Structures are given as structure tokens and as C-alpha cells.
Amino acid sequence: MTIHPTLHPLASPLSVPARPELTGGRRIGVLLSHGFTGQPASIKPWGEALAEHGYGVEVPRLPGHGTTWQDCNTTTWEDWYAELSRVFADLRRTHDAVVIGGLSMGGALTLRLAADHGDAVAGVVVVNPAVATGRKDVKLLPVLKHVLGSFPGIANDIKKPGVEEHGYTRTPLRAAHSMFRAWPGLVADLPRVTAPLLYLRSTVDHVVDDLTQPLVVSGVSSRDVTEVSLPESYHVATLDNDLPTIIEETAAFVKRVTAA
Template identity: 40%
Template sequence: MKEQYPVIKGAEPFQFEGSRTGILVSHGFTGAPQSMYPIGKAFADAGYTVCGPRLKGHGTAPEDLEKCTYQDWVASIDEAYAWLQERCDQIFMLGLSMGGTLTLHTAEKYPLAGIIPINAAIDVPAMYENQSVRFIDDDGPDIKKADVMEITYDKMPVQSVEELKKLAKVTKDNLKEITCPALIFVSEEDHVVSPDNSRAILENISSRQKEMITLEESYHVATLDNDQDVIISESLRALQSWL
């Protein structure tokens, strides 16, 4: 799928070369790498090799996203995984929202050393059902902290929501295949993805090492919200314990 629109300034992918331990960082549906940059930079500052891809159809225009299948987003992750594989002996993955879904999906097919899903979706909210329009208006990023900017689309293609539902279903159906260590972050109050998703993930993955941390001061886009430092510190702690 060839994109027709230029990349929004600030929505570019990022890469940091460091140690032989790699971390793949994925943004969410209609978002951009910008939402994950502070987390990725913290991992890089800790010495890790980090790759934050821009998922196909994201960070340009909703019309580009509309042309994508969920396999296009998976392919974006596969490319990032291959980049890390060339440089690293082991790879961890962290993702927000649909990025969390992609984190789970990747763990179902690749030997990841550990995963950190943040407000991951395995069920798409019913409000997106039975839409007869081409685009759904987006009310803006679900962030509790005041005056925080997220690069995201102001409308969602209905066709893309259908692809998101497919990704969520295939991922949910194979959760038992996940055996690597897992740290699951869930916002206590999330107006986009129900916290029940994270509870179901915790319950259904086969990992022996798994824990869930509740974020009490953040909404859905927790990586840019009040608990950003909690995500960074707890993620670094988990990574050290898994190595």
C-alpha cells in the first residue's frame, strides 16, 4: 500500500543503537511514534537499542490509513523486528493500545524475551459498530494531563476500524501461545479501551512471569500522561529482572 500524503512533522519513526538488547516500541491506532518517543528515549538512555516504527497509514492522513489492512500494520512491526534482529541477541516489545495488541500478536509468533502492553485492545468498543459513514469524528486524545499534544487523526476511517477488529480477534484467539514474561499496564479510567481487556490478557496468556500495574492518574494515552514516569521506571525494572 503506497501512501499518498506526506508524513506529519514530528510523526517520524525513531531508532537508537545501543546494546545487544533490543526494544521494539509501537504506537496505537490513528496515532504516531511521537506518543511513544519519551518511553523509547528513556530505554535508549538506559543503553538499550530501540526501534519505534511508524505503522503504515499512520502519521500522514486518514485517507492513507483507510487503504491499509491489519496485515500492513503487522508488516511495519515485522520490519522493525528484522532491524532489531540484525543488531540484538534478544528483543523485548512494548506497545500502547493497538500497539499493545501488536505486541501480543508479535509475541504469539516470535520468540520475544518479554512484553509490556499498555491499555492493549483485544475487544474493539461497541461504539464503533454499525457505522454507515466513511469516517467517524475523533474527540481528541484521551489524556488526563492538561495541555498535552498527541499527533493523531481527528477522524477514523470506518474501514480501518474493521481491520482493527480483525487484528484484535486473531490476537485474542491466540493469547495462550504467549509464554514470555509480561508486564501489563492498565489505566484505572480509560475512555477508549475498557480495563477489562488488560484483565483478560493477564488471565489468558500462558506466561509464568506476569504482573499487572494499575495507572491511577492517566487515561488511555498513558505514555504521554501523568503516569509516564511510572511506566518508564517499572518497565526498566521489569527488563532488568527478565535479563
């Protein structure tokens, strides 16, 4: 495997095999995706905790992430989705049931997977997902991306003192435009999401605004939707004060939706 010369030391994927002896003899897989300009380190504590319950956990590194923002600008939503789809297909082949989840853009990517794969998805967990924004400068991206390479970064929206997300300090505009262009199609396809949904949302989020939550909750066709508030965390809740709540709620959800 070729290692990118500027790969961040914490950007390696997480891959933990299932332990069916802890899950009633069934092999349960969990796929988790990090967010835009982030990397696996931002959700590894979440994944590692779920692995302790016996679940086979995969946290891939999305293309263009964990290296440089310039590298990210050479990738698109389609590249990120293709990587998640590849890992999801592997999990489906080797596990009895698979739950998917993600933080921020990772939540949007997993909703896309759920819309595209129907009953193959046992459940979906999203933490502060993003499928819409009220930011007016987004409308200028088709032009700005040709003039400017990046904007100031969005990393480290964390309430807990001294915690580092290790995301990019700049937001790559070509890559960002690719993400924003994918959102309308995803929102239109949300009715195809029929799997149980666990929606974890920070009370205060300086990255994702209030438009996404009603679109997702009212848009999916799933009759099993659980919303949980995270009052002590900002956007990167998977590294923040409410991480124990995220772990507890996710573990209980995975156990419930994958029960034989």
C-alpha cells in the same frame, strides 16, 4: 526514501542504537509500537528514556499513520503487523535479546508478535492494550465503512493539561474494521504468549473498556505476569502524568527479563 507529502512533522520514527557498554556487554533491543490513528510522537518519550539505559530502541511509524485519516483507510492490520515484523526481525539479527511493547493497538500488535515468535521474544510490555470492545456500533462497521469514511476521532484522551497526542481527528472506518476483525484470532492465540508480560493500565480510560484486561491476563500462558495501575493517566498514558512510572517499570522489566 519517499516522504509522504502530508507527513506530520512529529511522525518520524525513532531509531537509537544499543550501547552494550551500559548493559553488561550485551546488545538489548526494544521495539515499541504506537496505537491506532496515533503516531510515533505518542510514545517517543518512553522510547527515548529507555535508550538512555543503553537499549537499542526502535519506534516505527505504522503504515497510514502520521499522515491523513484517508491514507490510513487504505491500510490494514496486516500492513501494520508486517511493518512491526520487519523491524522485529532486524532487531533479532543485531541484538542478543529483544523486548517488545506498545500502546493501545500497538499493545495488541506486540501480543500478536509474541504469540507468533515464542522464545524469540524476551518480554512484552503493554500499555492500555485493546483486543476487545463492548461498543455496539462495531457490529455495524461492515456496512458503515461503505457509507461513511470516518467517525469522530479518539485521540487526546490525556489527563495532563496542555498535552497533544497529534493523532487523527477522525477515525477511519475501513482501517478500524480491519483492526476489529483481527482481534478474535489474537485472543484465540493468546495461550501461545509465553514471554514475561508487564501490563500497565490506566485506572480511567475513555478509549479502551474493561473487556481487554481479563482476556489478556487470563489468556496468556506466561507464568510471569506483572500488572501495574496508572491512577493519574487516561488512555494515552505514555504522554500523561504516569509516564515516569511507565519508564521506571519498563526499564526494570527489560533489565530483568534480558539478564544473561
